[in-house]
Amino acid sequence: MRILILLVMACWSFTNRAAAALRPPGVPTVRKHLVYLRDKANTPYSLSAPQRFLTARALERRTRQGIALQSRDLPVDPVYVEQVQSVSGAKVWYTSRWFNAVVVECDSATLAVVQALPCVRSARTLNRSGVGVVVSPVGEGSAPTVARPAGTRADYGRAYAQTHQIGADVMHDAGFRGEGMQIAVFDGGFPGVNTGAVFTSLYQENRLASVYNFVGRDQNVYQYDNHGTLVLSTMAGNQPGVFIGTAPQATYHLFVTEDVASEQPVEEVNWLIAAERADSLGIDIINSSLGYNTFDAPSVDYTYAELDGRTALSTRAATVAARVGMLVVSSAGNEGNNRWRYLTAPADADSILTVGAVDSLGARANFSSIGPTADNRLKPNVSAMGRQAAFVYPSGAIGRGNGTSFSSPITAGLAAGFWQAHPTLTAQQVIEYLQRSASQATTPDTLLGYGIPNFGRAQQAVAGIPLPTAPTVGVGNRVQLYPNPVPAGAAACTLQLPAELRSQPLEVRLYDVRGTLVTTLLLPASNAAIVQLPTTALRPGVYSCRLGRSGGPPYTLRLIRL
Template identity: 60%
Template sequence: MVLLAGISTQALLSVAAGNHPLHPAPARTAGTVRKHLVYFKDKAGTPHSISQPQTFLSARSVQRRQRQNIAILPRDLPVSPAYVQQVKAVSGAQVWYTSRWFNAAVVACDSATLQQLQALPCVRSARTLNRGLPGTRKRGNGDQVPTTQERSTRNQYGKAFTQAQMIGAVKMHEAGFRGEGMQIAVFDAGFPGVNTAPAFAALYQEQRLASTFNFVDKNTAVYQRNSHGTQCLSTMAGNQPGVYIGTAPKATYHLCITEDASSEHPVEEANWLLAAEYADSAGVDIISSSLGYNTFDYPSIDYTYADLNGRTALSSRAATVAARVGMLVVNSAGNEGASSWRYVTAPADADSILSVGAVDSLLVRASFSSRGPTADGRIKPNLAAMGFQTAIVAPDGSVNRGNGTSYSCPVLAGMVAGFWQANPRLTAQQVISFLQRSGSRATAPNDEVGYGIPNFVSAYNLANPGTPLAASAAAARQELFIYPNPIKETELYLQLAVGFQAVPLRVRIYDARGALVSEQQVAPTTASAVRLQPGVLGKGVYTCTISAGREQRTVRFVKL
């Protein structure tokens, strides 16, 4: 298991499973055994306390809340272990997971056992999550099969240049923000080839794959199932210069399988909820979810447009809570724009998240991109990015093109990571606000692309009016970064751009809470790099501010 800021993957999942050791998934039983979300009446008897969140949240999760002045509430507490034991004591009931936010348990049982569970004094109600048998019928997600390769448009980025350049991510990278120190959880249907394709090799070489978990099968095996997740991940994490570079090639990732591509039932929304709680506990900054729900396999009940109000769909309610605890949720708007449904799908209707539509390389909305508004009249999608003929990496490492808001979502999520890295003192909601204000339709948002196509430089300048980042000056800052990142020992170096050479520098390092932990004056030098001397640093995320006269840059690094 990979340690996550002091709390291991196993520990996080132990809490999610009701504070008992992680055990193999119960064997699938044929017949009438189904999964149900069993809601408890309260959290009486929990051994945890909101005054001591370290028993169920990682230090990074607590710090994320503290940075944004978000209180830890009773909803964050794990469910009562006594209630979990009462459910387990009912013959035939198999507890798969528990949900802190919904105060519930995912239980597999038949209808007779469910009646017994509903009679327990600790149970408030129950909802059936999957009604059909495995492998019955699955509606397509609308993403088209990738077409053949074509000639690269730019040398370093390969085919990924246009989608990155469109939202200012190329300028963002030149300014030194590639997602360093940011953590992104990716929810999808599978990640085959991520452990073998060259575009993902840096994830392992630089130890930036923080954790994996398969919520469908209840194990850590994610390099399997559907390749959709691999393709979506590549638009952010791909890092093969000269072939393909994603929008957040230096971020740290958590890979979560929540989607069962063989069927479509609300149990996958429950998996989304569980993965979001897991991401919260791990201290994740951003969730990238290229998933959407509106119609289900028979006999599960479809949503209606009236349900798309941000308060009804299970996944939308989960996404809203994820936003309330300080994570920034980026979700695909849906591919229903040309269908009879037309509108966004859940959880894209959720409040306080970024729902992403799709445009082509000419900035024109793709016909399949779902539209707004939500049933209660809110603007959706919020923003748009390239989702038509988007460059993606296949499990075999080849670079192809594909269509779908599934791709515009992570393309933008990677830029969100770099923007937040550049502005670490912003809250998640402030990040959304600045990105929307930078959009191509910021003054006249509509129901097709929301606030339009955002731009990193414009958003950065809105957030930093006193020290704007000129697009023409971005290239001059290209080589200013800290390495190694993450850092294990004590050696830390600052790579200098031309504008930061031969001038005195002031280097300040802040911890995750914003406290100054080190300050150093660097004498003028023509060397390409200088060694920093921050002293002994504890494990965590640090922000380094480098000042050269009126010029100032901020980069993040991680101490393992």
């Protein structure tokens, strides 16, 4: 089942879905099949000449992460493809390097002939009913607007809460907005992306690198369901004063993999083919706000036992995508308050970042799917705001809705900026640091995983600074410094004081990494819970901040100055 928003505001429009659900009468079903080939023994491609099938950026991503090429990276044998294509009535739609297979459209009688070929190992039917959707494309073109850097709460509009909760606003102020990172978005359609003001900087700055509709084998992506538009806006939105997403300067690829008119395993294969294209293009991050457990034909529904990281088609594809160095970010699912309760594929995949949902206060959203996987691995990995998350409609209106469909891209944008800040990390290290930064990193569970990730804490983890056991999100009765890291150029940071440190003078001493006293500040007695700590004189670096009080032990915190 596709992961859609569970509860949305009253202004939600079902126009695109209703249009997509209209099927031309009397058109017969033509089935698609995943045909597995026997081998790659005689392929003309070689691992010694990978530039024939992988871009320089794809090869660089592997080299940077120490990932060796394997036979799965080789394209299928073109001679085998020709043999399948030569069967009368068989139409080859796609080939799959990773699964050594071809997607073939044909009837049952033709499939029997295909399966008899010596080059064919086996076949699986991917759709039992339904036909393609025909919708007129949305017109292109919009007037560009000039974007400016994010900085204030007002700049983010309604996106501020979900951005601030994970420290993405601090990340932006530190200069990491996703520049140079490439993100592929797999979804069911992107109407309005080519006309909306919140997306115009994508075109103005040439950051919309490619689009493709894997359902119709064309480039018509600005149509069908608006789910993809809403998802994209939480990352790529870039209209200061109205809405800013978590990765407003990243480069994007928009891939339609979901056929909104039906629910068939062929959509999981579309996911696979899109992931292979993402790999070959050198894309860094895949966001998948999609999930599968039930289909139009109940006989192919997944059971919970099959959510083991090895069974579902999309799960197997996501696992390989992670193995070749891409960071796959997936919605956990919206099944937490129904009979299924658990994750949906591909969220059960190993080595990917599966994201659950919380509200603005950090409490778990009851619809958020839970773990563990069937083979008892911890899922979700982390959680972010998915209850009453803000997004942008194709019309440009700002809305709010519920779903892990939103917590996933919000987190993917955080991952993009964090990876930009630390480009030598591997995708798996990015996951590790985000988990270590999260609000319940020391006590993970199958409801929220490691909790809510935070950019500042992830920065501390990379720097080797011991993290406090208490989360840095929210306000409580503990000493806190924020934003931390302190952005370059910031005149001060905020020092939060518990009740026991108020109403008495405080001495604040800052030491550098060598233990040298850099400065001493005297704070007069005050009942204020929040005071400002000047940082203008501090050079970029890591500092130990010690708070002393009369008659009591000192409090020590770490401070990073960017």
